[in-house]
Amino acid sequence: MHRSPFHPPEPRFVTAGEHPLWDEALTAVNRDLAVTLPERQPLCLVAYPGFEEDDGPERVHVAFADGYSHGNSLWPTASAAGALRAVAEAAQETVSERLWQAWPVCTLHGLGMHVTEDPGRPSWWCAGGSRPGDPAHVRAAIGEMDTVHRPRRPNRKRRKDGRPR
Template structure:
């Protein structure tokens, strides 16, 4: 998994979570990875990594990581994977934390306002929400998680300049 993480976790190395170990997280991550593929085509799909529980008998901690094994943020809440909307919201938030902090970029980005979006539940769906411009009115749904179709989040200033030059 790239560099040794053992020094950070008392000698314990994180491990890749195999598909099928956490079906709820797997399903949610598959949707989030659709958005990664559309908006960050240069990145490989995100993965789940796990560390043993901090106390004996505690469940292991599962994180959303980049393909190289790096992650940022809190572990996914044990048990939240049982309810699909909760699992999707948790995985989307964890993915956003990892992408934002490890790649140093807002993700995903609203193409209209050029602002980073946030995970939110709207009308019974988990969505990427843009706060919009304060003077221009209320925020709006950019897309459901797993349903992004544009290039939002695909590159910050440099990509915007490229698009403007076309």
Template sequence: MSPFFESSTPRPVLLGQYPLWDEALALVNRDLAATLPDQETLRLLEAPVYGEAENVYVAMANGEWHGNFLEPESADDPVCALAAIADAAQDTVSELLWQAWPLCAEHGLGMHLHEVDGQPSWWCAGGRTPHDPAHVRAAVGALDTLVRPHRPNRKRRRQPGLRDD
């Protein structure tokens, strides 16, 4: 193995190295767990490029990623960090799983990242009629509050003869 290749091997980013990215990734992982519960959590990997700067990526559990590295400046601001992490996670998940992510549970459409009132959020283009306009589904990290509205009752066993709706 050449020295170049060895030095290019991506390695995990240590927790705490980029605190705002860690927090942002935790939020995005909540969205991932809420929408694709079979997926393992995403993680940050860093890979040196030509022996110079460390580029950090949002990768799947198996170490694969797709798309651009995180802009280093985004690690200094909570909103920028969340937007950057969500964007990179969307690239990685949708490209590697070959499916739009995250989907709007109401319309079945892939959502886009929009900043709403200073909060990175998932935006859906809506249905085809004027009565079904584009909408903001949830802030990044809050999809679980929508996908599982009946959460407190989920673990209750369904009993014969009883309806839980």
């Protein structure tokens, strides 16, 4: 079969249950997406045929509902925390590349956040302000951005733009 990186094949949408750890992680990351970018539809998992031997048969990416994804494929892991970190980082790449904006942003400092390597409780980390006494901090555990973000509830039912971009 002919495969070229310049003509990538169409992705296959991964069905629920194929990758339970990634599914669970994506549910948490989608909670963060829903409170920070409420106008967006949830992200999903898509698969492309592997190019290289260590890819295995498929490479799985975090994508928008129309199949768009950006960045590296998810690396296999046996732990829920590992899956959460992998999916959060992949989601971050896909969202920030598509929307041309940092995501997620710390509402205290206006800075794009990063995934901590905390093996027990992967979290969103912010570099903090430039003033002394305004240090780097962990903003929220991944999947718990709603604890620090007030969702705009009144308009939740109606979308201005129901179509994925």
